Structures are given as structure tokens and as C-alpha cells.
Amino acid sequence: MPADCTSLLRGRGTSQPRLFFTLCFIFSVVIVVVIVTFLYYPPDGVSVSNGGHHSFDFEHHARRPGLRSELHGRSPSLHELDGGGGDDAVLLSSMVVDGNNHNDLDYKSGAVNFDGTQQEQHSETSPRLRHHHAHHNHGGKPAIITVEEVEQRPMLSNVIESRLLHFDLKGAPPKISYLKEVLKLAKRAGINGLLLEWEDTFPWSGSLSNLSMIEGGYTRDEVEELIDFAELVLDFEVIPLVQTFGHVEFVLKGAEFRHLREIDQDPQSFCPSKSETMKVVREMIDQTLELHKRSRFVHIGCDEVYNLRLCPICTAASEYKEDLFLNHVREVAKYVRRNGRIPIIWDDMLRIISVRRLNESGIGNLVEPMVWVYAEDVDRFVGWEAWEKYAEIFPTVWGAGAFKGAFGETLNIPPLSRHADNTDRWISVLTRESPKWKLGTAGLVLTGWMRYDHFAVLCELLPAGLPSLIYNSLQISIPASSTARIKNRVFMLPSQETDEFSSSSTTNKPNPSSSSEIPHDYNFISSSEKPSSSSSRHPPSSQPSPSHTHMSKRSPNYRRQIAHPRILMAKDRLARLSARSEISTGEIYDKFDHVAREFCQILNCPNYHTRLDHLLKGSDTELNFASRCNFSGVAFFRSLFRLKGLLHESNELLAKIEKKRGWVTPYNIRHNYSLPLRVDEVLAEVPRLKNQLQLVVKSIETSLKPIFRQEDVLEWIEQNVWDPWKALENLELAGNTLKARNVWPRRPIPIQWEMVQDLKLSRVDPDEL
The missing domain is CATH 1.20.58 (Methane Monooxygenase Hydroxylase; Chain G, domain 1)
Known part of the structure; x- marks a missing residue:
């Protein structure tokens, strides 16, 4: 044995111990270098933060072969994100309302907490994931991301990110089974949200029981079935619409609430100066939210309030109609906010109110306006001064066009050419106006009215409007080109990559590693022209993901799963709208050719090589061509x-x-x-x-x-x-x-x-x- 280590390191003593300690020293240095390199330069697919726990890189994982999931409107399944193998912890976020503070919207993860600890997961996950969760779960309590940590950020995209379908159920309400079929088709066409207007088909109870239809309305089980299908299976953002000012004919037409009318001869609108009005409105909101438990937004209507300051009480209460309107909307919006939801209102009554009055009312901190124009010339009805006003007052705005129920109270078939022109114009308007908002615009709704009001006759039925719905949905879901730029509002979770990721996503510079920029020699083609093996990697959009299949809203561990914001940021914004569309080189990309192909696939139409927009601009303005297709209705x-x-x-x-x-x-x-x-x-x-x-x-x-x-x-x-x-x-x-x-x-x-x-x-x- 050598006398001491010093002599060995200096070369004295036997040569064998000297070699051993030299190797030990080199190995230690290598280990340190590897650890430091891993911490500061993590490999693709892994990022290290919050105490060294691994979080998931969706952008890298989405680029793995055969793994790109359809991201227009749903979270990828656990199996898809995991690639079928490996033990990566999948991060899925869900926004829920904190039960202790209804004003805070909290994000929770479905697998890995943002503080680095493992969250509890639903019992129906795979055995491998259950084992992984059990190993990392510390105490079983999920970490909560507080409202201070949640951000809303803009994202530049060449499509409108939030694309909602509107069901107006106050006329000829379809059976739930048919509504589900329509929703599945709409999802394949790019829709990822649902605006539900129940009116008298809702199962009102207690003091509001007389608001429901005598027979023919929906039961509580049917309402829950539709909401659960839209939210859990299709992963839609579901927003209830409750009329709280105008268009309350179904509330005021009877004797029970007749005394709440602004004028006795007309049940169109509430008198905002009577205290019982707010009592009824609050009860309507409460009963609606009782069934819409997971909704983040509530649309409170407030359009076309024609009867204002006509009763003696209102005349004495205020000198100006605008003040009466804003005061009532403010009270309703505050109540919705106290329930932890974001209120949305129709914008038409705001167009004639000055910036000063809007600012003084504080309405901009309470509601998000939904600008509705169904005519072809959107700018004629909402001019530049309205957009400037809204940009000054509100943090964001929504848009609303129509796929039916807009061009005639007694029509049976929607004039699809006019609706298509309206939708196309809305895309241009949102592209032009969205930069006015720091957060961008919130989304676009395709409305489908069944009646013009409660007393009007039926207009186009839903089966008659289905081709129009699919065509207009494809219009807003497929970009015109790779150069289009729409500023969209998205919810963001902070991370150490957030700033870099956001900045890279909001630049106009093309990203060679991302397929969100389509070169001019690219074209969308059907997977029917591809090998059949690809179909197994891309399940149909109507099929529920494994992470949703066994979930029950009654489960105490239930949390609504929505696409993680980093998925939204990393996704291919020109990716296929259904599992059957692929990008292929060889032809010039043509939006309307792709719309026609997708339309024919979704509605099972015969092979047709003429662009549908040419038909609509010609003699077939109602698209009689769709009668050759094979769809429900x-x-x-x-x-x-x-x-x-x-x-x-x-x-x-x-x-x-x-x-x-x-x-x-x-x-x-x-x-x-x-x-x-x-x-x-x-x-x-x-x-x-x-x-x-x-x-x-x-x-x-x-x-x-x-x-x-x-x-x-x-x-x-x-x-x-x-x-x-x-x-x-x-x-x-x-x-x-x-x-x-x-x-x-x-x-x-x-x-x-x-x-x-x-x-x-x-x-x-x-x-x-």
C-alpha cells in the first residue's frame, strides 16, 4: 500500500494504484459535465424544471413519426402522446373553477404538477401510467395553478382558433341523438366549440317551471347527455346562452311574470328598474349553471332591447336609455363573474353608445362583446369606428356569422352562397381587426337560428342547414394561404420556455421545422389516396380519446381535460381537420379545392371535381349538389x-x-x-x-x-x-x-x-x- 495519496498522485509508489485513481478522477469529471449539460441543455423531448422533474415537450413529441394527432378541437389521447410506448409522463391541463374562490380560474394538470410533483390520475388510465403515478404521487392532492400564474396571450395563426357552432333550440328542437350526429360532423369540419341556446326547451324548475314547454322540451338527463358528449367526447368548449334582457318573450308571455315587462303590451324585454327582474335573472343563471358545470363562459344575450325607458319607473330612474341598459348589463355580468364565469353579450346595443359612457360604466372589465353581422357586407353594419371603440374598451371580442336563419323568416333552404360570402368576409375582418387587441380576438361563432324570435314561424330546419354548416365550418378552419395572420387569444401556462416559444409563434418568419407554413407546391389530399396503414395511427375525430372514454363527471377526481396551451402553440395550424387528410407535395395549394374535397368526404358525396365555390357563384346558390350526398337528414x-x-x-x-x-x-x-x-x-x-x-x-x-x-x-x-x-x-x-x-x-x-x-x-x- 502506498504511504499516502499525495505520493500516488505525484507518481511515486506502484503504478497500478496511480492508474486507478486517475481513472476515478476522469470519471468524476465526466459525470459532472454530463449533469451540468443535462440541466442546461436538455435533450429533445425533455425539459427540466421545478426541481428536476421531467415535463413533456409537446412540440417534439408531436413530430414523432405516426404520432401527430388531430388537434382541431380535442386533446390528444394518452396513448397518442405516449407514442404507444415509453414511460413519459403526459401533461394534460384542465381549467376548473376553484370552489373556494369563484373568481379564480385555476389550471390543474392531469399527470404532472407544475411544481414538479406527480398528480393523482383517473383510475381508468393504463396500468403503466397508474404505476408511474403511484410512484410519484406525494400525498395525492393535485397542485393548483393560481389565477396569478395563468396568462392570456396572443397567438398569430392563419386560421381562427376558436370556431363555435350555435344551436338555437327554441324552434323544432331535434332529438339528442341527431344533435350528437351533427356535432360529430361539425368536429370533422373543424368546429371546436358549441353555443347552446335552450330557451323554453330547458328543464326549468321551481319558480321557473312554467317557462318550460308543456311537452317536447328536454329532460335534465338529456341536457347532461348532450353537454357531456360535447365536452368529454368531442372536447368542445360549451357555452350556454341565457337571454337576460331582450328576447325574453318565453319568460314574460304568461301571467306569472307579466308585471316585469317594460311595457304591458309587449313581452319582448324586462323592465330593468324592478328589483324582481334581477331575482328572476339570477335564478335563470343558477339553474343553467347547475347543468353547465364546466362552462367557462356564459352568454347573457342582451341584443335588440327595443323597449327601453318606456315605463314610468324607468323614466323616473334615468334620463338616458344607455344608462338603463348598461346598469342592468353590469348587474347581470357581476353576478356571472361571482359564479366564476366570463359573461359574453351581443354587441348591437353597444354600437350606439359613446366611448365615454362605456368607460364610465366599467363594462369593459366585465363582459366580452360578440359582434354579430349576418349580411355579406360586414363593414356596412360595423364600421371602423365601432372596432376602434371596442378595442379601446374591451380586452377582446368575438365575431358571429350565420350558417342558416339569417336571410328570411320563412326560408326552408339556406342560401349557401350568401352565407359563404358572409363567412369569407368575417375571415377578412378578423384578420384585419385582430391586431387592435393586445390579446387578439376570441373566436367566431356560426349561428343557426330556428326562429327569428319566440313568436315567429320556423325558418330553416337543422337538416336543411347541414351542408351550409359543413361548408362554412371548413371555410373558417382551412387557411387561405400560409401568409394569413389572425391574432387569436389563447390561455397560457408560464414555463421557462414560454417567452421564447410565444415569440417564435408570433413572428411572420417561416419556421422550416414546422408544417404550419405551407409552401405553394403543397396540396391537401385524402388518405384514401394513401396507404391504409396510416389510418391506424390517426383515429377518427368522432371517436373519443382513451383518456375520455371512462371518465364520469360524477367522479370526485373529475377534471375537464382541454388541450394544453403548449399543444395549441405547437400544433400544425394548417394540419388536417380530420383523420383522413394528409399534406402532399406536387400541386399548388388551393383552399377551395381542399374545402370541396373535405366537404365531399364528410357528407359522403360522390366524386366531384368542380370547386363548390364555382357552383355557389353560378346557378346552384343553395348547393342542390348536396342532395346527392349521404348524410343524416x-x-x-x-x-x-x-x-x-x-x-x-x-x-x-x-x-x-x-x-x-x-x-x-x-x-x-x-x-x-x-x-x-x-x-x-x-x-x-x-x-x-x-x-x-x-x-x-x-x-x-x-x-x-x-x-x-x-x-x-x-x-x-x-x-x-x-x-x-x-x-x-x-x-x-x-x-x-x-x-x-x-x-x-x-x-x-x-x-x-x-x-x-x-x-x-x-x-x-x-x-x-
């Missing part, structure tokens, strides 16, 4: 075009008989005075049209029964078919009466004295006749 859609032709033919025949032919006019019928030979000639087409209308309406009844209740089917038939059929029936009966006469009186024909009285004409002396 297509039989009704197909019948509508046949019915449209028959009604047009019937109206022309009726007008011709009454105005252009001289033998079966109302005058002839009143006096039973005509030539039988001519009557047969004039009415020859009436029996044929009657029979054809009966056949078509029978087909319509059969096609609508699986979608709507019988009462709703009959209501639509009465409003759209019965009157024209009755007109033909009455003509046929009148013709039979005219032909039955074979003796006629001498002229003059007796005067109709009722006409003289009605029109206040000079009375003629019968002796002078």
Missing part, C-alpha cells in the same frame, strides 16, 4: 328541392288563375257565374299538383320523424305546405260548384253590399238600377 334536404319546385308551380298557377284567367277569379266564385268548359280548362293542373304535394309531404314526414317530435314535424308542415295545398283544394271545390250550375240569371249581377259598406262607397239607390 339528406332525405329531407332532397325533398325540400322537390317541394320548392311544386310550391313555385302552385303559386304561379294560383296567380295565373286569379289574375290572368277570367273564369275562376274570386269574382266568379262569389257570384257562382262562369262557363263550365272554361273552368275545366283553367283548373286542369290543380288535381296533379295536389296529389304531388301530398306525396312529397308524406316523404317529408317520414324523413323528419327520426329527427324531431311529431308535434314539430306537423308544425313545419302546417306552416309550409298546408296553406298552399288548401288553396288548391278550395279552387278545386269552387270549380266543382261553378260546373254544377246549368242556369244563369240575366245581367246585371247583384251588387255586393258588404263591399260598399267595407269600402265606405256611395250607396246606390236600388230604384235607379
Whole structure:
């Protein structure tokens, strides 16, 4: 043994110990270098923070072969993010409302806490993940990211990030099974949110029980089924819409709340000066949120409040209508905020209010306005001064176009060309205006009205609007080019990479490693042209992810899973909208060609090589082409075009008989005075049209029964078919009466004295006749 270590290090003593200690020294240095390198320069796919625990790099993981998940509207499944192997801890975030402080929106992770500890996970995860969680779970309590740690940041994208569909259920509410089918198709077309307007189909209870329909509304179980499907299976952002000022006819039409009307003759709006009004509004919000437990936003309506400052109480309360409006909206918004939700309102009443009044009211700190314009020329209705005002007052705004229910109270088929023009214009407007907001714009809603108000007749039914819904959804989900830039508001969680990541995402400089920039020689093609093996890597968008399959909202550990903000930032913003679309080189990228391809795939249309936008700008403005497709409700859609032709033919025949032919006019019928030979000639087409209308309406009844209740089917038939059929029936009966006469009186024909009285004409002396 050497005498001491010093002698060994200086070369004295035996050579073998000297070599041993030299190797030990070199090994120690290497270990230190490796540790320092790992801490400051982590390898791809792993970042080290918060005490050295590993967090997941979604951008790197998404680039792994065969792993890119469809990210338009849902979180990737645990299996997808894990790549089918390995033991990476997957980080999924969920935004929940802290039960102790309803004003704080807290983020919680589904696997790894942001303080570095492991969170508890749902019991139905894979055995490998359960073992991983059990190993790292310290105490089992999930860490909470406080509201101070959550940020809202802008993201530049070439599509609108939040794309919502609106269901107006106050007219012909479809069965839940059909609504779910529509939602699955909408998701495939790029929709990732749902705005639900229940009105009198909601299962109101207690003091509000008389607001519900006597029969035909939804039960609590049905409401929960639809919400759970949208949120848990499709991962939609679901927003309830509760009218709290105007358009409350369903509340005020009865005797129970008649005293809350602004004017007694019109149940359109509440009187904001009566204290009981807020009591009713609060109860409506409470009952809505009882079923919409996970919603982050509540739309409180407040559009078209025509009756303002008309009752004596309101006249005495304020000199200005604007103050009455803002005071009521502020009270409702504060109540929604106290429940931990963000209130949204329609913007039309704000357009005429000055910046000074809006600032003094403090409304900008309470609500987010949703700007709605359904006409093709958006700028005509909301000019530059309105956008400047909103940018000064509000932190962000929403937009709202329409896929049906906007161009005629009695239409049966949406004029798709007009809706497409409106949507296209909205894309341009949001692209132009979004930089005005530090956080960007919040999103765009495609509204689908069933009635113009509670008392109006039905307009286009949902099956008739489905092709328009899919086409317009694709319009806002597929970018026009890689150079488009829309500033979108996103929720962010801070991390050590956040600033760098955000700045890299908001630059206009192309990123060679990201497919979010499409070169001009790229084109979208269907996976039907690809090897079938790729389909296994990309499950259909309508299929629930494994992380959602077994979750129950009643589970005490339930937390709503939404796409982590870093997924939103890292995702391919021009990626496929469904599992079947791939990017391939070889052709110039054409948005409308891709829209046509996706449209035909989603609605199962035959191969069609003409761009649909050319059809819409030509003779097929309602896209009759879609009647060749195969989707739920297509039989009704197909019948509508046949019915449209028959009604047009019937109206022309009726007008011709009454105005252009001289033998079966109302005058002839009143006096039973005509030539039988001519009557047969004039009415020859009436029996044929009657029979054809009966056949078509029978087909319509059969096609609508699986979608709507019988009462709703009959209501639509009465409003759209019965009157024209009755007109033909009455003509046929009148013709039979005219032909039955074979003796006629001498002229003059007796005067109709009722006409003289009605029109206040000079009375003629019968002796002078």
C-alpha cells in the first residue's frame, strides 16, 4: 500500500494504484459535465424544471413519426402522446373553477404538477401510467395553478382558433341523438366549440317551471347527455346562452311574470328598474349553471332591447336609455363573474353608445362583446369606428356569422352562397381587426337560428342547414394561404420556455421545422389516396380519446381535460381537420379545392371535381349538389328541392288563375257565374299538383320523424305546405260548384253590399238600377 495519496498522485509508489485513481478522477469529471449539460441543455423531448422533474415537450413529441394527432378541437389521447410506448409522463391541463374562490380560474394538470410533483390520475388510465403515478404521487392532492400564474396571450395563426357552432333550440328542437350526429360532423369540419341556446326547451324548475314547454322540451338527463358528449367526447368548449334582457318573450308571455315587462303590451324585454327582474335573472343563471358545470363562459344575450325607458319607473330612474341598459348589463355580468364565469353579450346595443359612457360604466372589465353581422357586407353594419371603440374598451371580442336563419323568416333552404360570402368576409375582418387587441380576438361563432324570435314561424330546419354548416365550418378552419395572420387569444401556462416559444409563434418568419407554413407546391389530399396503414395511427375525430372514454363527471377526481396551451402553440395550424387528410407535395395549394374535397368526404358525396365555390357563384346558390350526398337528414334536404319546385308551380298557377284567367277569379266564385268548359280548362293542373304535394309531404314526414317530435314535424308542415295545398283544394271545390250550375240569371249581377259598406262607397239607390 502506498504511504499516502499525495505520493500516488505525484507518481511515486506502484503504478497500478496511480492508474486507478486517475481513472476515478476522469470519471468524476465526466459525470459532472454530463449533469451540468443535462440541466442546461436538455435533450429533445425533455425539459427540466421545478426541481428536476421531467415535463413533456409537446412540440417534439408531436413530430414523432405516426404520432401527430388531430388537434382541431380535442386533446390528444394518452396513448397518442405516449407514442404507444415509453414511460413519459403526459401533461394534460384542465381549467376548473376553484370552489373556494369563484373568481379564480385555476389550471390543474392531469399527470404532472407544475411544481414538479406527480398528480393523482383517473383510475381508468393504463396500468403503466397508474404505476408511474403511484410512484410519484406525494400525498395525492393535485397542485393548483393560481389565477396569478395563468396568462392570456396572443397567438398569430392563419386560421381562427376558436370556431363555435350555435344551436338555437327554441324552434323544432331535434332529438339528442341527431344533435350528437351533427356535432360529430361539425368536429370533422373543424368546429371546436358549441353555443347552446335552450330557451323554453330547458328543464326549468321551481319558480321557473312554467317557462318550460308543456311537452317536447328536454329532460335534465338529456341536457347532461348532450353537454357531456360535447365536452368529454368531442372536447368542445360549451357555452350556454341565457337571454337576460331582450328576447325574453318565453319568460314574460304568461301571467306569472307579466308585471316585469317594460311595457304591458309587449313581452319582448324586462323592465330593468324592478328589483324582481334581477331575482328572476339570477335564478335563470343558477339553474343553467347547475347543468353547465364546466362552462367557462356564459352568454347573457342582451341584443335588440327595443323597449327601453318606456315605463314610468324607468323614466323616473334615468334620463338616458344607455344608462338603463348598461346598469342592468353590469348587474347581470357581476353576478356571472361571482359564479366564476366570463359573461359574453351581443354587441348591437353597444354600437350606439359613446366611448365615454362605456368607460364610465366599467363594462369593459366585465363582459366580452360578440359582434354579430349576418349580411355579406360586414363593414356596412360595423364600421371602423365601432372596432376602434371596442378595442379601446374591451380586452377582446368575438365575431358571429350565420350558417342558416339569417336571410328570411320563412326560408326552408339556406342560401349557401350568401352565407359563404358572409363567412369569407368575417375571415377578412378578423384578420384585419385582430391586431387592435393586445390579446387578439376570441373566436367566431356560426349561428343557426330556428326562429327569428319566440313568436315567429320556423325558418330553416337543422337538416336543411347541414351542408351550409359543413361548408362554412371548413371555410373558417382551412387557411387561405400560409401568409394569413389572425391574432387569436389563447390561455397560457408560464414555463421557462414560454417567452421564447410565444415569440417564435408570433413572428411572420417561416419556421422550416414546422408544417404550419405551407409552401405553394403543397396540396391537401385524402388518405384514401394513401396507404391504409396510416389510418391506424390517426383515429377518427368522432371517436373519443382513451383518456375520455371512462371518465364520469360524477367522479370526485373529475377534471375537464382541454388541450394544453403548449399543444395549441405547437400544433400544425394548417394540419388536417380530420383523420383522413394528409399534406402532399406536387400541386399548388388551393383552399377551395381542399374545402370541396373535405366537404365531399364528410357528407359522403360522390366524386366531384368542380370547386363548390364555382357552383355557389353560378346557378346552384343553395348547393342542390348536396342532395346527392349521404348524410343524416339528406332525405329531407332532397325533398325540400322537390317541394320548392311544386310550391313555385302552385303559386304561379294560383296567380295565373286569379289574375290572368277570367273564369275562376274570386269574382266568379262569389257570384257562382262562369262557363263550365272554361273552368275545366283553367283548373286542369290543380288535381296533379295536389296529389304531388301530398306525396312529397308524406316523404317529408317520414324523413323528419327520426329527427324531431311529431308535434314539430306537423308544425313545419302546417306552416309550409298546408296553406298552399288548401288553396288548391278550395279552387278545386269552387270549380266543382261553378260546373254544377246549368242556369244563369240575366245581367246585371247583384251588387255586393258588404263591399260598399267595407269600402265606405256611395250607396246606390236600388230604384235607379
